[in-house]
Amino acid sequence: MxxxxxxxxxxxxxxxxxxxxxxxxxxxxxxxxxxxxxxxxxxxxxxxxxxxxxxxxxxxxxxxxxxxxxxxxxxxxxxxxxxxxxxxxxxxxxxxxxxxxxxxxxxxxxxxxxxxxxxxIGSLGMTEPHAGSDLKAIRTRAVRDGDDFVISGQKVFISNGQLCDVIVLATKTDSNAGAKGVTLFLVDTSLPGFRRGKNLEKLGMKGQDTSELFFDEVRVPASAMLGGEGEGFQLMMTKLSQERLAQAIRSATVSETVIDYTVAYTAERKAFNQTIADFQNTQFKLAELKTEAVVGRQFTDKCIELFMKGELDAVDAAMAKMWLSNLHCKVVDECLQLFGGWGYMWEYPIARAYADARIVKIAGGSIEVMKHIIGRQLVADYRKNNA
Missing domain, CATH: 1.10.540.10 (Acyl-CoA dehydrogenase/oxidase, N-terminal domain)
Known part of the structure; x- marks a missing residue:
């Protein structure tokens, strides 16, 4: 290897x-x-x-x-x-x-x-009931009042939501300015008007608190603004590559780990007087998955190197996030099949891995958004080179 x-x-x-x-x-x-x-x-x-x-x-x-x-x-x-x-x-x-x-x-x-x-404990407050991947469509408002801003709105699917003490909160300070109207604030959750909703019950990642958050005229000083007014969308875009790289790192690692314990299980589990691993289908399937995992790991490590040099661009990060997320879900699905009925039992790590995996195609930007980023750049490059 x-x-x-x-x-x-x-x-x-x-x-x-x-x-x-x-x-x-x-x-x-x-x-x-x-x-x-x-x-x-x-x-x-x-x-x-x-x-x-x-x-x-x-x-x-x-x-x-x-x-x-x-x-x-x-x-x-x-x-x-x-x-x-x-x-x-x-x-x-x-x-x-x-x-x-x-x-x-x-x-x-x-x-x-x-x-x-x-x-x-920190949390990132961006997603809203009516704005997921389209962050410029958020409705949470921050209205200036003297030296303060008054924030009202709602966020959903917020990781660390039940525990967070500080939120990097995306708001609209100008509802008519599109992306240029987005402003970030550091919101202290001890402030009056902030309220946590229920801890949401999810398909997977059940131990991680994920919440609705409500802001009912939460008054924050202008000094709580992160960056300048109207710069929030631009700041978020500069950090999305890092977030997507982190997603790829997790998916690469989970893929490797799930393959390892599937090999261990199939090498011991017997059926029809031989182990599951002795069947050609098992060996072929594991060989395919392992090869893809190695390729994914090499790409991910290259992206880490680029990131540390300040050279990881949005398209490379999107490709890493898209490809590794798809691989992650493919690996847990096909490996669970090799566990048979035991793979459906929560006591087996493969069952947890399966439930936890599905979010990776959504979190940090959906697979469809990643495809749009990559495809748009391909078209733009073509037009630039053939103008």
Whole structure:
């Protein structure tokens, strides 16, 4: 097999630390968290103490100032474990990154140290009942009132929604300006007028709290604005490639992991006086899936390299997200088939992986949106080169 060469000894030592943390602090309790629909806040504090949160945050804001690969290690090991309750990826890769990249000194000094320690949990408030992938169509309003803005509206499908202390919230400050009317705010959830809706019951990822959020004339100071007024859509577009890369990293890792434990199961399970793995159909199917997983991993690792150089563009990120999401769902579906009836039992990791997988074709931009991004660029390139 092709050997990965992204990581050095420090990354691998950190990987061992993350695996031990998962084995001790998550594995024994995750089934209960799935039943509860949420993980305890204490887990976040423990993860912060272990150095697993927001690895890239600079030291002056309480972080370790490490490279992006340390965050990748956390994302990969959480994906490999199959435990989807802790919403670390949203917290670290999105919310903290927005604040680090676009926040004022006061905003960074206030929120980032708490997020590194797990004392403040971050959430991204973009999706609305009538606006999913089309973010410029959001209806949540932020109306200026002197030195403040008054926010009213609703968000839905918000990961970390039951626990979050700070939300990167997308609003409309000018409802007639389309994308140029979108503005981001850092909203403290302790403010009057903020209300959490019910914890939504989902097909998969049952341990991760996902909520409706309501804003009833929530008054925030103008200093809570993230970036400038009307710049929100532009800021979101600059971070979507990173979000889609993270999705691809998770899908690549889950695909590899599911194939590994399907090989182990079929090599032991017997039918018709031989193991399932002895059947040619099984070997052919596993060979196809493994080959696609290796190809997907190489593409993902290349995208990580490009991202760390500041060279990952929106089209490459969209291709990674689209291809790896499709592969992720294909692998869990075809591997579950090789488990037979046991694959449908929740006690088997393949059943959880199957239920957890379906969201990857939707979250971070649907597969259809990814195709539009890629196809539009192909047409634009053709017209440019043949003008």
């Amino acid at each position: 092709i050997k990965r060469d992204l990581f050095n000894e420090e990354h691998e030592a950190f990987r061992d630390t993350v695996r031990r943390f998962i084995d001790k602090e998550i594995a024994p309790y995750h089934a209960q968290w799935e039943a509860d629909g949420v993980v305890p806040r204490e887990l976040w504090l423990k993860a912060g103490a272990a150095g697993m949160l927001c690895c890239t945050i600079p030291e002056e804001y309480g972080g370790l100032g490490l490279d992006y690969l340390f965050d990748v290690v956390v994302f990969e090991e959480m994906a490999r474990s199959g435990f989807t309750g802790p919403g670390f990826l949203i917290h670290c890769d999105l919310v903290a990154t927005y604040i680090k990249s676009f926040g004022t000194e006061a905003q960074k000094s206030h929120w980032l140290p708490k997020m590194v320690r797990g004392e403040a």
